[in-house]
Amino acid sequence: MIKILINDKCKNSINEKQLQNILKIFLKQLFEKKISISLYITDNSEIQKLNKKYRNKNSPTDILSWIYHENNLEIEGEMVISAESVREQSIVNGWDFSTELIRLLAHGCVHIAGLDHENSDKEAREMLKLEIKLLKKVGLNNIY
Secondary structure, eight states: OEEEEEOGGGGGGOOHHHHHHHHHHHHHHHOSSEEEEEEEEEOHHHHHHHHHHHHOOOSOOSEEEEEEEEOSSEEEEEEEEEHHHHHHHHHHHTSOHHHHHHHHHHHHHHHHTTOOTTTOHHHHHHHHHHHHHHHHHTTOOSOO
8 A cells, every 4th residue: 555645835746646656657667565654745844854854863854754554464564755855956966856756766665674874885776776666667867
């Protein structure tokens, strides 16, 4: 199950149906188990509060992700993305808002799959390799 919630301030720049389809592709590639995932798209102010609460970092970030529950049959996870960060990073990276949003979805899904670039350089490389594989599945080639 995929649940998407979009802050009213961000709704006009988000294609919810596209996100549903992309998340289905990413999750199918990453998980054999049943997975339920929630995606919340908000602004820098709200993600900063969450970043402070859960990571003790008092600054906005582009994406947060959590696993709430995992057993032999099922995984439950959540991602929160700042649309403001997506907009800013898309300009810096030289591609459109949608491409950056999809890139962050891949990144968050790989985190939920258990990898973390902050653990080691090896894990960061493994994570990037997997993100690139996911992005290719949805037609985003050579963005890194």
